[in-house]
Structure formats: structure tokens, C-alpha cells
Amino acid sequence: MSKKKLIMDKSLELFANQGFEATSVQQITDYCGISKGAFYLSFKSKDELIIALIDHFMQQLAADIDSAVTSSNSDDILYYFYHTSFQSFQNHANFVKILLNEQTHTFNDALLNKMRYYDRKTDQTILTMIEKVYGEAINNIKFDLILSIKGLINGYSGYLLFNRMEFDVDLISRSLVEKTDILAKNITMPFITEDNGKMFQQFQEEEVSEDNLLQLINTTIDELEDSIAKESLLLLKEQIRTPTYQQAIVKGLIENIKNLSQYKWLTHLLTKYFNIN
Amino acid sequence: MSKKKLIMDKSLELFANQGFEATSVQQITDYCGISKGAFYLSFKSKDELIIALIDHFMQQLAADIDSAVTSSNSDDILYYFYHTSFQSFQNHANFVKILLNEQTHTFNDALLNKMRYYDRKTDQTILTMIEKVYGEAINNIKFDLILSIKGLINGYSGYLLFNRMEFDVDLISRSLVEKTDILAKNITMPFITEDNGKMFQQFQEEEVSEDNLLQLINTTIDELEDSIAKESLLLLKEQIRTPTYQQAIVKGLIENIKNLSQYKWLTHLLTKYFNIN
DNA sequence: TATACTAATGACTAATCGGTCATTTTGTCA
DNA sequence: TGACAAAATGACCGATTAGTCATTAGTATA
Incomplete structure (x- = not known):
């Protein structure tokens, strides 16, 4: 295992348990069994570390979900979307904890931008998904559906995280598919109109630099x-x-x-x- | 205005914009135009300040929602619940920002306990509300309904906060009432069973010390x-x-x-x- | 074995933190 | 006005932080 990987693995634990600001570089290096100097050979700063962590996991999550959404039948898309999300949640509980804690901190511009970027990316994936599943029918409520889906994931994630529970990924996925389906087929009173929803559209996939x-x-x-x-x-x-x-x-x-x-x-x-x- | 109030008002702004840990006492006192010593005449520590802030707003919010839920007809309860929540959200956006940021930080036990306490209290209020509205009918899905309601509020709050939008409290309330109603009447596949849901029941109102x-x-x-x-x-x-x-x-x-x-x-x-x- | 190079170290620095307290300012009486 | 008390000050403290850099350890080549 490379030194960079070692630091990322160990610091993930510490950040999840104590928060980013409350964890010192000294603590990280002690926990890794390396010197402070060695840390700065791998990362230019503490900020660079947290950004690397977020990038690492979000890229993987985004790719997993994307592949789940693009490679399954229209009937199963919702299920595989939730399944992938909560499977990943179960495998990387520590990372989710950091995400929930540090989600909108302004203290670091680069970090904030990363978060925004991935949030938009999630919106886009969900939008693609529900358009594939429900087509034109949900056109006027699609933005409300996006917010509802993200809200449901958030609500259930918080509950699971708080209770530190083992949980049945299949069951929660089926349960949320049903809720999503119910909402998609019955909502008549959207809060976000096409006009307000412009921001959901603004996302452009970045150029591969x-x-x-x-x-x-x-x-x-x-x-x-x-x-x-x-x-x-x-x-x-x-x-x-x-x-x-x-x-x-x-x-x-x-x-x-x-x-x-x-x-x-x-x-x-x-x-x-x-x-x- | 008392000094305590002044400090609470000003620090609220700073915490909302920079986070709790990233804001120093010096910064707060400078912003208030008082000395550092004066700060410690009003609050024993920085922690005591954040706890006072949370107490102040959560007590008010809890009381507002509680009175909205208990004093309206069964038909309007859901509406007034959401209306009160989002009205309060609109009036105290800075506080909501702090809540969303600092929600599960472990660094301070007293703070964590406060958060948990109010989270449970919210669960209890919502539970009372949906039992009043839907009666026995939703018995087997009530815990899922609680999580869904909290999830929806969270999802929409995040969107509103992120976009710093003026919004129509009446519209968003009616829109969420519809979603809640749709879910309550159509869910057949709950994720949280009566057994898992025990924790929702555990809340006991504190003795008035x-x-x-x-x-x-x-x-x-x-x-x-x-x-x-x-x-x-x-x-x-x-x-x-x-x-x-x-x-x-x-x-x-x-x-x-x-x-x-x-x-x-x-x-x-x-x-x-x-x-x- | 001697040399050259990289990897790794940890004592150190400058800055910042929350919190204290001797001192000064302000306000209120007789 | 003068005496007293309460309110307010800010220099200071010990602790801790992110980040640096002269030094050492380890390794490969000649």
C-alpha cells in the first residue's frame, strides 16, 4: 500500500469520528505510524487531503451509480439506483459521516466547490434516471421528484447512521422504490416550476483535462x-x-x-x- | 438589548458563515464591539454560547410547531406543521445553516445531546401529528412516514438554503402536504418495522427542573x-x-x-x- | 567499501486558540 | 465632590496548531 493510500485510509477514520478541524496532522501521522514530515511529502496541506478523500469516494460513487443507472432495464433502474447508493453507504459509512458533517462548511473554497460539483452531478444522474423511467409524464414535477429522492435518501441515511444499524439493502431499496413510484405517479402540485428549476439544468459535464x-x-x-x-x-x-x-x-x-x-x-x-x- | 442578546445575535451570523470551530471568541467580540473579558461575563465558555443559541431557537421552534399541531383541525394540521416549519426557516435562515452544518459533530458531548434531544422531540411531534391525522390506518408505516417527512423537509431546506431564495411558504407547504398525504395513503412496504421503531418511542419529556x-x-x-x-x-x-x-x-x-x-x-x-x- | 541519492524524521517556528485577571472606566450613591 | 461598587478592558498565559527544514537512515550503484 502506498503512503498516500495509508494516510487516506487512516485519516478517514479519524475525520469520521472527530470531524475535520478537530483532527490534527500530528494525530494522523501518529495513527499511521509515520512522521509529520512524511505526511507533507504525500500531501501539500491538510486541505489537500480532505479534498483527495472526497474526490476518491465521490468519483467511485458517481461512477457506480452511473453504471447502475445506464446498464439496467427501465423497470429496474430505480431499484439499482437505491441499491447501489445504500450498498456504497454500507461499505463506506465513515465517508458518509464526514460528508454529512462537513457538507456545507464555507471554510475552504475548493472543498465547497467540490461538494457543489458532486451535488449537481447527483441531480443530473437522478434527472436522467427518472426521465428514462417515467418519460414525458413527469415533466412538470421532475424537479420536485429530484428533491424528494434526495430527501428520502438523506432521511433514511441519517436514521441508519445514527443508529449504527446493520440493514437490509434489498429491503430499503424496494421500500424507497415504492415511495418514489408513488410520488411520481400522484404528485399534482409541484413546488419547483420549470423556471425555478433552471439551476438543475446548468450542470455540464466537465471537460476531461x-x-x-x-x-x-x-x-x-x-x-x-x-x-x-x-x-x-x-x-x-x-x-x-x-x-x-x-x-x-x-x-x-x-x-x-x-x-x-x-x-x-x-x-x-x-x-x-x-x-x- | 442585553449584552447576552447582542453576543448571540452577532455570533449567530459568524457561525452561520464560517462554522463554529472556525470562529474565534476574539472575532465575536470584535464584531460586537466589546472586549474579550466582557464576553466571559456573559458566557462561561464558547461552548455555552453555542448551546444557548441552539436552545433559544429550538425551544421557540418546538413550541411554535407544537402549538400549530395542537391547535388546528385534523384537516389542517399537516399544512400548519409545514407552514410553521418553513416560516421559521425563512425567519431564521442563519440558525438553520448552523444546524445543518454542525448537526452530528461529536466534538462536544453537551452539544450532541442537545441535538439528539431535539431530534427526538421532533420525531415525537411528527408522530403525534400523523396519528391525529390518519389514526390507526398508518400504524404499520408510521415510522417510515416520520423519516419521509423529515427527509422531505431536509431536501427542500437544503435546496432553498443553497439558492438563497425567497420562497412562497404557502406554496411549499401545500406541496409538501400533498406529498405527505400521497405517501401516507399509498405506502405498502415499510422499511422500519414496529420493532426497529422502538427508538422513536423512547422519548420522554424532560422533568421541569x-x-x-x-x-x-x-x-x-x-x-x-x-x-x-x-x-x-x-x-x-x-x-x-x-x-x-x-x-x-x-x-x-x-x-x-x-x-x-x-x-x-x-x-x-x-x-x-x-x-x- | 565509498559515494550519491532519496526517503524519512522530529525538533522547531510563528500563529492562533480559549480563557484569566490585575487594572481601568463608568455609574451611583451620600 | 468623593467614596464605593459594578462593568468593562486587553495584555497575557499555557496549550495547540499547520507547516518547515536541517539532519539522519536506508538503499542502490560504482
């Missing part, structure tokens, strides 16, 4: 043990710097990474960058 | 300009220390305070303490 992509590749290479996937990534990195291979080869290399479930986001970005379908 | 009551009276006296209400409070304070007057007189004195809308909580506690109906 070469810098960001390279940085993400480097981080991932760092995390990986020697393997075909690592070798593929190294080759793709070269390909970005100086294009050498044909599309087919590039596609094959990306396919080698696609199989690792935790790198769906990277796969997504690579596919987009190299213009592969 | 003499110390707490006296402290609240003193704070309120401090806030008030000279008036009948202030005089009444001073007399009631004496009555607690050494009972002198008959029930009728006590009841009359409490009535003098009841008329001030912002002291419903105090009225409630006094009524309970003196055993008046």
Missing part, C-alpha cells in the same frame, strides 16, 4: 500492485504524452482496467478522452 | 424591556423560591407572558411547573 487525467492515472498507478492493469495504465500514460498506438490497442488497454470495479471513474474518463465508444 | 426554569426566567428577564411581562416574571421567580400567591394569581401572571409569541416555551414550562391547566 489532460492534467487531471494524468494526475488520476499517477495516483492509481501508485495504488496498484504490479499487474496487467498497472502495465496498461503506464502504456496509456505514454499514449497521452505521445500518441503511438491505434484505437484498437488503446481500447484494449482500457478494457484491462474496466474489469477492476473500483476504477470505473478512471475508465469513464479514459474512454471519453480517447473518444472511444 | 427548578434550576433550568430559573435560568430560563433570568435570561428572559434580561431580554425584556420594562413591562407587565417583565414584572410578572419577577413575581413568578419569587413564587418559585417562596410560594406566596394562590393558583389564580399565578395563572394570571403566566397569562401575561403567554401573549408574547416568542416565549411559548417558557409559558409551557411554567404551566407545567405550577401544575396549571
Whole structure:
């Protein structure tokens, strides 16, 4: 395990239990069994660490949900959406705790922007989903439906987190699918009109910047043990710097990474960058 | 305006914009135009300040909602519940911001307990409300209904707060009443069973401790300009220390305070303490 | 073994924090 | 006016923080 990964893993625990501001760098390094200096070899600042954490998990969550939403039948989309969300919630309870705690703190502009970005991204995913499931029928209530879905997830997450409960992902998913369906088919009095809802539309997927992509590749290479996937990534990195291979080869290399479930986001970005379908 | 009130007003702004931990006592006193020493004449510590803030607003909110729920017809209860909630939200946006930010921070036990206490109180109020509106019919889904209602409020509050919008309290209330009604009448697949829902029942209204009551009276006296209400409070304070007057007189004195809308909580506690109906 | 390089250390700094208290200012009596 | 008390001040304290950097440990090459 790379040092960066070690710090991220351990600090996640501490942040979740004590909050971001209340956790000192000294505490993190003690807990990791490394020196303070070593911390600053991996991260330029404490802020950079929390942003890296948020990015790491949100990218994965966004990619998981996106793939669940795009790859399932119209009938099952809602179920798989909730299932993926709460499965991820169960697997990364510590991260969710940080998210709920630090959600709108203004103290760090970069952090706030990240949060906003992912919030918008979630809106967009949900919008795509409900349009796919209900089509034109819910056009005038779609923004209320988005808020209701996010609200339900929030309400139930808070309850589960507070009670530290083991829970049945299948049951909660089916229960929330029913609620969503009930709302979608019966609401007649939306609060958010098309006009107010403009902000939901404003989201544009970011350009895949070469810098960001390279940085993400480097981080991932760092995390990986020697393997075909690592070798593929190294080759793709070269390909970005100086294009050498044909599309087919590039596609094959990306396919080698696609199989690792935790790198769906990277796969997504690579596919987009190299213009592969 | 008393110094305590001044500090609470000003610090509310700062906490809302920067968070609790990120705001220093020095910053608060500078913003108030007083010295650091003066701060500690009003509050024993910084923690005591945040707890006072939370108490102040939550007591008022709880009393407002409670009176809205208990004093309206079964048909209108839901509407007045949401109306009171969002009206209060609109009037005290800064406080809501703090609540959303600091909601589950563990760093301070007393604070955490306050939060939990009021969360439970909210659950209880909502439970009473939906039982009054829907009776036995929703018995098996009532806990899901509580979570859904809290979730909806949360979802819409977050949206409104984020967009810093002026909004139509009547419209959002009617819109959420409809959603609540739709859910109450159509849910067939609850996630939380009677057994899991035990925790919702555990709430017991706190005993009215003499110390707490006296402290609240003193704070309120401090806030008030000279008036009948202030005089009444001073007399009631004496009555607690050494009972002198008959029930009728006590009841009359409490009535003098009841008329001030912002002291419903105090009225409630006094009524309970003196055993008046 | 000697050299060169990187990785890792932890004592240190400057700044900031919550909280204290000797001192001064202000207000109120006779 | 003068004596006294209450209110208010801000320099100061010990503790803690994020971040730095001269030094050391570890490793690979010659």
C-alpha cells in the first residue's frame, strides 16, 4: 500500500469520528505510524487531503451509480439506483459521516466547490434516471421528484447512521422504490416550476483535462500492485504524452482496467478522452 | 438589548458563515464591539454560547410547531406543521445553516445531546401529528412516514438554503402536504418495522427542573424591556423560591407572558411547573 | 567499501486558540 | 465632590496548531 493510500485510509477514520478541524496532522501521522514530515511529502496541506478523500469516494460513487443507472432495464433502474447508493453507504459509512458533517462548511473554497460539483452531478444522474423511467409524464414535477429522492435518501441515511444499524439493502431499496413510484405517479402540485428549476439544468459535464487525467492515472498507478492493469495504465500514460498506438490497442488497454470495479471513474474518463465508444 | 442578546445575535451570523470551530471568541467580540473579558461575563465558555443559541431557537421552534399541531383541525394540521416549519426557516435562515452544518459533530458531548434531544422531540411531534391525522390506518408505516417527512423537509431546506431564495411558504407547504398525504395513503412496504421503531418511542419529556426554569426566567428577564411581562416574571421567580400567591394569581401572571409569541416555551414550562391547566 | 541519492524524521517556528485577571472606566450613591 | 461598587478592558498565559527544514537512515550503484 502506498503512503498516500495509508494516510487516506487512516485519516478517514479519524475525520469520521472527530470531524475535520478537530483532527490534527500530528494525530494522523501518529495513527499511521509515520512522521509529520512524511505526511507533507504525500500531501501539500491538510486541505489537500480532505479534498483527495472526497474526490476518491465521490468519483467511485458517481461512477457506480452511473453504471447502475445506464446498464439496467427501465423497470429496474430505480431499484439499482437505491441499491447501489445504500450498498456504497454500507461499505463506506465513515465517508458518509464526514460528508454529512462537513457538507456545507464555507471554510475552504475548493472543498465547497467540490461538494457543489458532486451535488449537481447527483441531480443530473437522478434527472436522467427518472426521465428514462417515467418519460414525458413527469415533466412538470421532475424537479420536485429530484428533491424528494434526495430527501428520502438523506432521511433514511441519517436514521441508519445514527443508529449504527446493520440493514437490509434489498429491503430499503424496494421500500424507497415504492415511495418514489408513488410520488411520481400522484404528485399534482409541484413546488419547483420549470423556471425555478433552471439551476438543475446548468450542470455540464466537465471537460476531461489532460492534467487531471494524468494526475488520476499517477495516483492509481501508485495504488496498484504490479499487474496487467498497472502495465496498461503506464502504456496509456505514454499514449497521452505521445500518441503511438491505434484505437484498437488503446481500447484494449482500457478494457484491462474496466474489469477492476473500483476504477470505473478512471475508465469513464479514459474512454471519453480517447473518444472511444 | 442585553449584552447576552447582542453576543448571540452577532455570533449567530459568524457561525452561520464560517462554522463554529472556525470562529474565534476574539472575532465575536470584535464584531460586537466589546472586549474579550466582557464576553466571559456573559458566557462561561464558547461552548455555552453555542448551546444557548441552539436552545433559544429550538425551544421557540418546538413550541411554535407544537402549538400549530395542537391547535388546528385534523384537516389542517399537516399544512400548519409545514407552514410553521418553513416560516421559521425563512425567519431564521442563519440558525438553520448552523444546524445543518454542525448537526452530528461529536466534538462536544453537551452539544450532541442537545441535538439528539431535539431530534427526538421532533420525531415525537411528527408522530403525534400523523396519528391525529390518519389514526390507526398508518400504524404499520408510521415510522417510515416520520423519516419521509423529515427527509422531505431536509431536501427542500437544503435546496432553498443553497439558492438563497425567497420562497412562497404557502406554496411549499401545500406541496409538501400533498406529498405527505400521497405517501401516507399509498405506502405498502415499510422499511422500519414496529420493532426497529422502538427508538422513536423512547422519548420522554424532560422533568421541569427548578434550576433550568430559573435560568430560563433570568435570561428572559434580561431580554425584556420594562413591562407587565417583565414584572410578572419577577413575581413568578419569587413564587418559585417562596410560594406566596394562590393558583389564580399565578395563572394570571403566566397569562401575561403567554401573549408574547416568542416565549411559548417558557409559558409551557411554567404551566407545567405550577401544575396549571 | 565509498559515494550519491532519496526517503524519512522530529525538533522547531510563528500563529492562533480559549480563557484569566490585575487594572481601568463608568455609574451611583451620600 | 468623593467614596464605593459594578462593568468593562486587553495584555497575557499555557496549550495547540499547520507547516518547515536541517539532519539522519536506508538503499542502490560504482
